[in-house]
Amino acid sequence: MLAEQQKKSRILRQYELLDLIRAYNPNINEDLVNRAYVYATKMHGSQLRASGDPYFAHPVEVAGILTQLKMDEAAIVTGLLHDTIEDTEATFNEISELFGEEVATLVHGVTKLTQLEVTAERTKQAENLQKFVLALSKDIRVLLVKLADRLHNMRTLHFIKKPEKRQRIARETIDIYAPLARRIGVNKFASELEDLAFRHLHPDAYEAIYEQLETNRIKYAQSTEDVVSKINLLLSESDMHADVSGREKRPFSIWKKLDKKSVSFNEISDIYGFRIIVDTMLECYKALALVHTRWRYVPGRFKDYISVPKTNGYQSLHTSIVTSSGMRLEIQIRTEEMDKIAELGVAAHWKYKNHSYGYHPDENSPADPIEALRNIFSILEDGGDPEDFFENAKLEMFQDQVFVFTPKGDLHALPRGATSVDFAYAVHTGIGDTIVGAKINGINVPLRTPLRSGDIVEILRSDVRKPPPNWESLAITGKARSGIRRLVREFERQEFSTLGKKLAGHALRRLGLNPEDIDLKVACEKLKFKNIEELHEALGRGKLTGTALAEAAVPGFVRKNALGEARISIDNEHGSNFLKGDGLTDGVAIHFMECCSPLPGERIVGIQKGEKGIEVHTIDCDKLADYEDNEELWIDLSWNEEARKNGLAVGRLRLTCENTKGVFADVGKIIANCDGNITNLRAENRKEDFIDLLVDIEVADNKHLNVIAASLRSLPSLIEVERLRSQD
Template sequence: MAEGGKPKSKSHEKELAPELVNSALNTPVPLKHPSKILTQSELLALVRAYNPSMNGELLGQAFEYATKMHGSQLRASGDPYFAHPVEVAGILSQLRLDEASIITALLHDTIEDTPATSVEISKLFGEDIANLVQGVTKLTELEVKAERTTQAENLQKFVLALSKDIRVLLVKLADRLHNMRTLNFIKSKTKRHRIARETLDIYAPLARRIGVNRFASELEDLAFSHLYPDALTAISNQLVEVRAKFALPTEQVTRKIGQILENAGLNGKVSGREKRAYSIWRKLDRKSVSFADISDIYGFRILVDTNEDCYLAMAALHAAWSYVPGRFKDYISIPKPNGYRSLHTSVVGPHGQRVEIQIRTGQMDRVAEYGVAAHWKYKNSTYGYHPDNGISSDPMEALRGIFSILEDGGDAEDFFENAKLEMFSDQVFAFTPKGDLHVLPRGATPVDFAYAVHTKIGDTIVGAKINGTNVPLRTPLRNGDIVDISRSDVRKPPPNWESLVITGKARSGIRRLLRVSERREFLSLGKRVARHALHRLGLNADSLNYEAALERLKFGSIEDLYISMGKGAITGTTLAEALVPGYVRKSALGQARIAIDDEHGHDFLRGDKLEPSAAIHFMPCCSPLPGERIVGILTEGEGIQVHTIDCDRLVDHEADEDTWIDLGWNDEARQHGLAIGRLLLSCENAKGVLADVGRVIANSDGNIVKIITESRGEDFIDFIVDIEVADSTHINVIAASLRSLPAIVDVSRLRG
């Protein structure tokens, strides 16, 4: 359903909004209230003009059914609601789509907004049309949820919901186009901005991806006017000045090109074009240049009769004017993935001005404007999708790259980033040694090329040759390069892969490979951690029954459990308690705790340079506790000494910075570690003092493991207390509690 026009008879009103257009596809004229809605006979005439054999009776029935179902529903503009599906049908008739698409446009909101059902539509109009209507409805349901989801999630679900029929997307694009033309009727500025942003990020790129540039350009312009009105005004004002300055030179160039074609004996139609405000804004934003630095505000298009005439026209232009090196592109011999074909060239024209020119035939021009929709036509007495030679017989082909990114998995943000990379790109054409062509974004590397050929080749690439020469994998490809990939038997992402790829397909493929690789590594690590932890606790890992433990910990398989342990989400203590409930002793803290000592030091520390084989020594000079900042000192022949960051002994190692290792406590230490904190107490030598000290420590969840009398006088006594604690905060809390006792004179932390 259209975002701006939820029927007023519904409880959850949606607003729609305004801009009358000269025709279903032309540039919008200044905003005004629609004065006329297409009648049934007018719509039938539009369709019959290009498809005389259409089923007029069925289309008329659909028109009447939609009008009846929407009944008295009104749009936010006050127009009858059925005006919206009728206008969408009118837009699609300009694309010359088949009658099933036109009927789908008329019915596309009936399932969502009226009592109509898919079953009823199938009985009345056939299963094909019912499926198309249901497909559009699914996409519309995603729009309704868009306010509660991110753009990334919305695009991911949108692409996932696209049916195998390109007509579903074409109807949805026409639906969005009409809603954007009427967006001003939406009262909420926030909602208008959300819809415009969604249009710019999702709908316009999808339209351009399938070659429907007429849709894409208007969607971009309309969204731009809502999102950046100040920028639009500024650019429009400058364009007024540019028009006044270049009107005469542009007219002169148009005439001169016509003369060049005539002298070459070619029949050609020449037209000038002005760069759209949104295109200028994108260039200003992307290239960080000023308006004055943009040299291609005006360009020219030549339409000739045949493919051969395109090349003859280009030769005539290059003979008359010097061409700009590096600016020639031949999209006729190597079309873009969406079927676009044309010659592009730049020449130094009159007065030394650079002139950009496109040369194509009339059919190429139609494909350039309407993309995949340009291939609906009569052939063999049938009206349907009949692509030209060289164009894929699969109308969804242009979207396959985006679908492959979705298949690689990953989160919504990754998909959004990679899909946008796939949809926005200039192109370069490269070949395999066997001559197979692959179209890639400009700046693509051999790794991008490998993934374009096949995911397995991308996963195993280790080197590449371009035109027979070994090159680094980060080398950008150029048009015409022949790329030969060297492979390994092992699937492994190349080091620093982020700097080696630019395509969405390569990025999503490598991230999938990383996930698989990480899963294997976490699985292996988790197995080792589990066996080590159970052994440390005196349990035989091979003799235990894991089924009950998996149920207690809510894991579907032992493999998932090991992976979780490898990631550090499940500790060895937790596993042991799940395997043998009650086996792990409880500390005074009431939780399962394990002593932090040298033998098991690796279980409690983390650090980038912490080697698994290195011996760990918690130094008694500072007695580190979890929660305290620590550092490691690599000592030859001894391993790693662990000190607190403020330990006095560190001064002995200041000259040997290379031996310092950045360390920290891991989650196991914080959650299940049991350390020994040492306090020095000075107190009155009175009866019951030691009992009071024991009581305070126990009430503070500490556990006394040793008491040593340091000195004893007639009035005072000093003694050292070793206490099991969780971390540095815990020992500080105990010390503060002890100071509250009347008999305690002083409490201090003792290190060493």
């Protein structure tokens, strides 16, 4: 097989490409295709691919692949020209002038997608997928040309010498391109992309599965022929015309089952299956009845995708039977039109009509398969981190589905394992944002209850937009998760902004300023905030102090307390100004230790550390046990009057409170009313019912901090208030 891979490909001739197009489009514009073929050959000139082939062989092969989808002339010509703007001196204007604006726009779209693949970093890949989906949402042909481009590149991937580059391209193919192809129903491309990527990502596993399939193909050749003959006889006896063929499970599909179910190759029961193509939908069900009459079917293995098609438009009946020898076989039953859609997906009904390229269904055809990507498009609207989008989009592309109904009978397809929260966001983002409960088949159920096909789901709503507690366990779809993340961001932003607004007013008044006289727009400009709301949010989150706000709002402002006395933070730099005791001399270094965080008013002791200076601890600090046998190091210290009048120290409290709306604002209000200044606030261990807040507060002394703690305990939502010594 390796020797086969290393052969150079034969270049598709100009007349051969025209013949492929004529097979489904007799009215082909030969002149347009011929000119594009010659132009691509000329522009790529002497460029070579890694295989040694002339570079123009690649766009020609891409055009040939597109004929398998029966694409229109604009898409075929785009396939021929898709690398000219990127890799040659051709320009958009030149392409537009020679081949028309429509072709130029498509080539430009494919070029932009190609440029997104330059980097290998995962964070860039996440951003690329965002841009990719945004681009393809404007014209599906951009995606189809790109899929054909990727398919031919994967067929020649073995010519690339660097293993890490082959791995990156294969991983990107299996993570993005194959799922997108599957999502829009182009299974013909998706299956080959998966197998080619699998071959490079897990070469040993691929070879083992391939060899086992080769062995089984010989072993079961006669058995499969016998089954085909029996099915044909069964249907012909009922005067039904049918095309019956055997099919073999592909290597990547087998690998997924081996990996997911932890079984051996010989334990997989559906490696071989059969496809029955009949003339009408009614005959599909008639053929199913005949098969079930002739062979025993496997319970739980029957799926009706005709009555309820997949979101990509796929329709078929699936069943598994057990032969007289005990062999399990999967059988798919569909019409010729359904089979066409199963292979070509979105390309089956997208064509020109009235000079417009778009979805033009035949009678009784399913909905436009491009709708399968709508949820992925909507994730873009919620913003957020590109990594979140990457994971959410992958969630949308990879899941199996369940089909549930609204009380009015509207049908919604959701991934298996989806909950009422996923359903609410699938119906409408506004419904998801306000969900508080759900009824399934008329019965109240917890929001985390998985939905099952056939369920009727009624959403119970609130007037308040608020993320449900513990939402991570309540949603599995990308659309719901991105919607909830957006709502959480908005909710937290509002909480912090409300708190920051209160803190701003208090901080300014406390420093002798009237908030009504201060134009915060000046502070916004100086501190580089977009607006006052963003400034308040930063203040609420502890990213901005009240002092910094005042200094930005009133440049040159000297901080004063209510009595007009200058206040200085008690820190290691100014520590000696606030202490008295034997052993203190001018210039001695003072270190207020974080292990106990001394506050004015607390009993303190100093430990002489030689040239390093003096460590200041509270008298009950556990660290003092290390110096019990070295009394000569101990220094008696106390706070002077200056510390009580003009000093400001920072104390830390841990607050355990109910996780209710407005709790941040309530805490901020109490602290502000007690003349405290929050310098930092951090939420920890946020659960469904409770939340821990770590609050750093600028206070005059320990009594001041105790007053604040006592006042906080009066809040009904507060469970516990604890003084933390360490500032870590």
